[in-house]
Amino acid sequence: MNAAPAAQAVPLLVVHDLAVRFATDSGPVEAVREVGFTLERGEALALVGESGSGKTQSAMALLGLLADNGRATGTATLAGAPLLGQPEHVLRRIRGARIGVVFQDPMTALNPYLTIERQMTETLVLHRSRSRREARAEALQMLEAVRITDARRRLDQYPHELSGGMRQRVMIAMALLPRPELLILDEPTTALDVTVQAQILDLLAALRRDLGTAMLLITHDLGVVAAVCDRMLVMYAGEGVEQGPVAELLAHPRHPYTQGLLASLPARQHGARLATLAGQPPDPRARPPGCAFTPRCRHAMAVCSTVHPAWTEESATRGRRCHWQPPEASAATGEAP
Amino acid sequence: MSAARLLDAQDLAVHYRIGGGLLHRGRALRAVEEVSLNLAAGETLGIVGESGCGKSTLGRALLGLTPITRGRVMLAGIDLTSLSARALRAHRRHAQMVFQDPLASLDPRMTVGQILAEPLRVHEPSMTPLAVRARALSLLERVGLGAAALNGYPHEFSGGQCQRIGIARALMLRPKLLVCDEPVSALDVSIQGQIVNLLQDLQAEQGLGLVFIAHDLAVVRHISHRVQVLYLGRTVETGPTAAIFAAPRHPYTRGLLDAVPEARPGAPLRVPVAGDLPSPLDPPPGCAFHPRCPRAQARCHTEAPALRPLGADRAVRCHFPLDDASAA
Numbered sequence: 001m002n003a004a005p006a007a008q009a010v011p012l013l014v015v016h017d018l019a020v021r022f023a024t025d026s027g028p029v030e031a032v033r034e035v036g037f038t039l040e041r042g043e044a045l046a047l048v049g050e051s052g053s054g055k056t057q058s059a060m061a062l063l064g065l066l067a068d069n070g071r072a073t074g075t076a077t078l079a080g081a082p083l084l085g086q087p088e089h090v091l092r093r094i095r096g097a098r099i100g101v102v103f104q105d106p107m108t109a110l111n112p113y114l115t116i117e118r119q120m121t122e123t124l125v126l127h128r129s130r131s132r133r134e135a136r137a138e139a140l141q142m143l144e145a146v147r148i149t150d151a152r153r154r155l156d157q158y159p160h161e162l163s164g165g166m167r168q169r170v171m172i173a174m175a176l177l178p179r180p181e182l183l184i185l186d187e188p189t190t191a192l193d194v195t196v197q198a199q200i201l202d203l204l205a206a207l208r209r210d211l212g213t214a215m216l217l218i219t220h221d222l223g224v225v226a227a228v229c230d231r232m233l234v235m236y237a238g239e240g241v242e243q244g245p246v247a248e249l250l251a252h253p254r255h256p257y258t259q260g261l262l263a264s265l266p267a268r269q270h271g272a273r274l275a276t277l278a279g280q281p282p283d284p285r286a287r288p289p290g291c292a293f294t295p296r297c298r299h300a301m302a303v304c305s306t307v308h309p310a311w312t313e314e315s316a317t318r319g320r321r322c323h324w325q326p327p328e329a330s331a332a333t334g335e336a337p
Numbered sequence: 338m339s340a341a342r343l344l345d346a347q348d349l350a351v352h353y354r355i356g357g358g359l360l361h362r363g364r365a366l367r368a369v370e371e372v373s374l375n376l377a378a379g380e381t382l383g384i385v386g387e388s389g390c391g392k393s394t395l396g397r398a399l400l401g402l403t404p405i406t407r408g409r410v411m412l413a414g415i416d417l418t419s420l421s422a423r424a425l426r427a428h429r430r431h432a433q434m435v436f437q438d439p440l441a442s443l444d445p446r447m448t449v450g451q452i453l454a455e456p457l458r459v460h461e462p463s464m465t466p467l468a469v470r471a472r473a474l475s476l477l478e479r480v481g482l483g484a485a486a487l488n489g490y491p492h493e494f495s496g497g498q499c500q501r502i503g504i505a506r507a508l509m510l511r512p513k514l515l516v517c518d519e520p521v522s523a524l525d526v527s528i529q530g531q532i533v534n535l536l537q538d539l540q541a542e543q544g545l546g547l548v549f550i551a552h553d554l555a556v557v558r559h560i561s562h563r564v565q566v567l568y569l570g571r572t573v574e575t576g577p578t579a580a581i582f583a584a585p586r587h588p589y590t591r592g593l594l595d596a597v598p599e600a601r602p603g604a605p606l607r608v609p610v611a612g613d614l615p616s617p618l619d620p621p622p623g624c625a626f627h628p629r630c631p632r633a634q635a636r637c638h639t640e641a642p643a644l645r646p647l648g649a650d651r652a653v654r655c656h657f658p659l660d661d662a663s664a665a
Contacts, residue, residue, distance in 0.1 A: 050525035051496075149612075163613040164388075193387035194552065195610035195629075198596040202608045220525065223598030227606045247602035264530050265600055266555035273537070274530035274559060280495050 010080040012181055012214050013039040013062075018074035018084075020057045020066065020238075029284050031057045031070075032238045034311065041181065044208060044215040046225040046246070049235035050261075052281055055218045058235075059184050063101060064091035079181065096123055100175030100213075104187040106167035110159040116143075117155040120174050128178075142173040145210075146203060165196035172203070176213065186218045201227040222265065226250060231317075234258050237281050237292035240311065244318035254318070254326050256297045291323065299324040342411070343513055343546040344376040344399065344432075349408035351391070351398050355618060366618050368394040370570045371644070372408075378513065379540060381547040383561030383578065385554065385593070389617050391570040392550045396516045399548060400432050401425050413513055430460045433507035437519035439499035443491040449477070449502055450487040456509045476505040480535060497528035504535065514546045522553060533560055554597055558582050563650075566590050569617055569625040572644055576651030586647060586658040588632050624656065632657050 020032035032054040039045050047055040061072035062083060076083040078098060086094075095101065103109050111119055120142070121135035130138070136155065143151035146169040159167055168188060175183055185204070189197040205228055207213060217229055225232050225246055233243045234255065242255035253259045260277040262268065269275060279296040288294055294304040303323050313319045349372045357363025369391040376382050384392045397403040399410055401417040410417045413431050420428055433456075436442035443452055453473040457464050470487075477486050480501040491499055500520060507515055517536065521529040533556060540547055551557050557564060558578055565575040566587065574587040585591045592610035612629045615621050621628050627637040636656050644654040 050527060165613050193614065194554075194596045195387065195592060196613060198598070198606070198608045199611070201598060202606055205606060221598070222600035223604075226600050226602070226604055227598040250600055250602050261527060262600065264527050266530070266533075266553070266559050267597070267599065269559065273534050276530035276534065277527035278531075280497060280528065 009041070010077075011038045012041045012043075013037075013076070013078055013216070015058075015062065015076045016074055018058060018061060018072065018076065020054070020061050020070055020072050022067070023069045023071075026285060030238060030287070031284060032061065032072075035074075035233075035235070035238075035240050036311070037233050037240065037243065039182070039214055039216060042208070042212040042214055043231065044217060044229040046217045046219060046229040046232040047235060048219060048222065048225055048232050050220055050281065052237070052284065053235040054238035055235050056186055059186060059216060059218055063095060063099065063184065064088065096127060097178045098181050100178070100180040100183045102168070102171045102175050102183065102185045102188050104190050106164070106171040107159065109171060110167060112159055115156055115158060116162075116170055119159075120155075120170070120177060124177065138177065139173070142177050143170070145176070145207070146170075146173045147199075148173070163196075164192055165199060168192060168200055169203070172200075172207070176207070176211070179211075180213065182214045182216065184216045184218070187220070188217070189224060190219070190221070197224075204228050222250065222262070223267075234261070237287065238284065239292065239321060240319075241293070241322065242318075242320045248318065254314070255320050255322050256299050256324065257293050260296070260298075291321075297324075342375050343378045343380075343413060344374070344548070345411040346372065346374050346399060347408055347411075348373055349395070349398060349410065350406045351394050351403060352406040364618055367570050367620070368617065369398060372567070372570075372572050374565055374572075374575075376514070376546045376548060378546050379544045380563070381540065381549055381561045383557035383564040384548060384550040384567065385552065385557055385564055386567035387552060387593075387614060389569070389614050390567040391617075392567055393518050395567070396434070396518045396548060396550050399516055400434060401429055402434075427460070430456075430510040431512050432514040432516060433510060433512040435500075435503050435507050435515055435517040435520045438523055439496055439503045440491055442503055443499060443506075445491055447490075448487065449489050449491070449494075452491070452502065453477070453487075453506050453509055456506065460510055472509060473505070476508055477502075479508075479539075480505045481531075495528075496524050497531060500524065500532050501535070504532075504539070508539070508543075511543075512545070514548070516548045516550070518550045519552070520549075521556060522551060529556065536560065554582075554594060566593070569615065569620050571625065571654060572652070573626065573654045574652070575644075576647075580651060584659075584661045586651070586653040586660075587655050588630050588659060589626050591659060592629075592631075624654075632659075 016036045018032055018035040022029045022031060035058050047058060049055045060066050062076050066072060072084055117136055117139055120139040124130040124135040124138060125132060140151055143154060148154055148166060148169050189200050219225060229246050232246050232249055233240045236257050242258045253262055263275045264277055266274060277296050282288055282292050290305045290307050291309050294300045309321050309323050311319060311321045349369055351369040353366040353368055354363045355366050372395060386392050394403060398405055405418055415428055417425060450473055454469045457469050474484055482501055521532050539545060549560055561578045564578050564581045566573050568589050574590045585594060595607045595609040610629050623639045624637045624642050627633040642654050642656045644652050646652045
């Protein structure tokens with residue numbers, strides 16, 4: 001990375017030219033390529049995309065949690081210190097203290113045989129030399145911060161005794177316990193009912209306000225993005241295709257994929273037929289040579305199928321990877337809500 | 338019951354015994370209780386609710402795929418509960434199911450051609466292989482897959498393509514009714530619309546009745562003529578889609594609509610319903626929704642409300658329904 005001017009604070013997370021490749025029986029598969037973004041302290045950035053867009057693998061690469069056959073290249077720094085390529089014992093310490101992680105399904109991340117107290121306090125006791133009593137008090141305080149009802153009783157319960165929404169609150173409390181600078185959330189509400197999802201989104205917004213924790217939120221749901229995040233990076237076929245402030249991108253998307261995605265949301269439509277994006281994302285093993293979105297793009301030109309478009313910063317806050325120039329004015333909006 | 342009705346379920350209940358053993362009978366899980374619904378040919382009824390509301394059990398009960406504890410289901414004029422197991426199997430051809438997980442619902446060891454032929458092997462054994470193949474080909478074409486798909490295996494297809502295959506399989510017997518259980522919730526948004534449009538086109542061409550079970554209100558709103566909202570196994574509100582979405586009368590329906598985060602700049606984040614869904618094994622007394630209801634009063638804690646008609650085509654199960662004005 002370029003050395004930042006000394007006076008200016010270093011951004012919390014800087015990712016540059018990230019690529020993730022998996023070795024498979026049918027040859028190498030590039031799941032992520034040329035992904036870059038910056039996250040300031042206290043900011044919430046969404047990585048948005050559909051299945052196979054590379055959003056989850058990008059986060060796994062940062063955490064050093066790729067599957068054995070995966071390899072990440074590029075650079076990523078946390079508060080200026082390198083993250084990618086660090087040995088496992090360093091990454092484990094970072095994950096335990098500076099980056100908290102919340103996954104989609106809390107049941108797979110919680111140990112079914114340990115009480116909530118044990119799951120929450122083990123690290124505090126082993127690595128932070130807290131007494132059991134101190135650790136229990138801290139766990140209780142954090143459960144209350146994530147608005148768990150009857151928190152004292154929950155400490156002695158097992159994961160299966162809690163509802164899905166409550167388990168996700170426990171996961172968030174566990175992730176926040178070491179007071180991390182960054183919280184990475186991978187589809188944190190996808191498995192929840194919509195009424196419970198609303199409660200968790202409200203909690204995340206409140207935690208941002210109260211604790212100032214930066215968040216990297218991975219989701220396919222643009223409603224979730226609008227509820228929690230400041231900025232978003234839209235991903236398609238392993239690449240970032242458009243980036244900018246959430247409110248601007250939702251109102252004035254400039255990449256044809258973002259436009260199509262927004263226009264295909266059923267909630268935005270009143271016609272007899274749903275507008276759709278024709279076709280489907282490319283097979284990552286047979287990515288087209290030019291822009292990966294070309295076969296589905298209504299603005300595709302000859303150059304799109306041969307030349308891979310470069311990432312372009314189009315303003316101080318927005319960037320895009322596309323050959324097509326949308327007409328200036330505000331004509332390039334998605335369908336009005 | 339009107340003769341025109343394709344499907345007519347009255348006072349349906351499906352209970353499961355949980356836990357029982359040698360010495361005690363276990364507890365009854367009332368997955369579906371007192372549910373009535375009907376559907377005409379060419380019509381779509383949306384069944385809406387969160388996990389544990391009984392919507393999938395209801396879907397299976399409508400097809401005679403799960404034993405009914407009480408009530409009856411008339412399908413194409415015949416009471417499913419009156420049929421022998423053999424007669425039920427034969428009658429079931431009129432109603433087919435489309436599942437949530439398209440890949441898991443297709444046998445991985447069979448080619449698409451074999452998968453499509455399977456229902457005919459059972460229900461129309463006299464049909465020649467050539468005729469079966471012709472029907473499979475025309476349906477594959479109709480759902481947007483070419484003839485080449487016939488020799489492929491499920492894992493070679495994307496999620497959206499597998500759902501197209503699932504729909505083609507459901508149509509092989511030329512049913513009158515399709516029960517679709519979360520047919521698009523496993524699919525990406527850009528693919529969902531393709532499947533919804535396909536179902537609507539097929540309905541228009543063939544006069545299919547559709548029961549569309551889903552938790553995604555935007556999709557339900559788009560495809561359904563009428564909507565029935567379930568909570569803990571019971572209908573809490575039913576009526577024409579436009580009316581329900583414009584002015585829900587049950588506080589739970591209102592809450593469901595408000596809880597969906599909007600992909601719109603500056604959209605307010607609302608938490609209209611507090612708490613979690615109670616265990617269906619231990620439902621709250623009185624109105625099952627009262628512990629989470631912002632309008633609950635003393636009466637709601639003790640007295641279970643009945644499903645009361647509101648005008649000709651709506652009904653709500655609530656002691657204190659929202660009025661039209663407050664819902665606007």
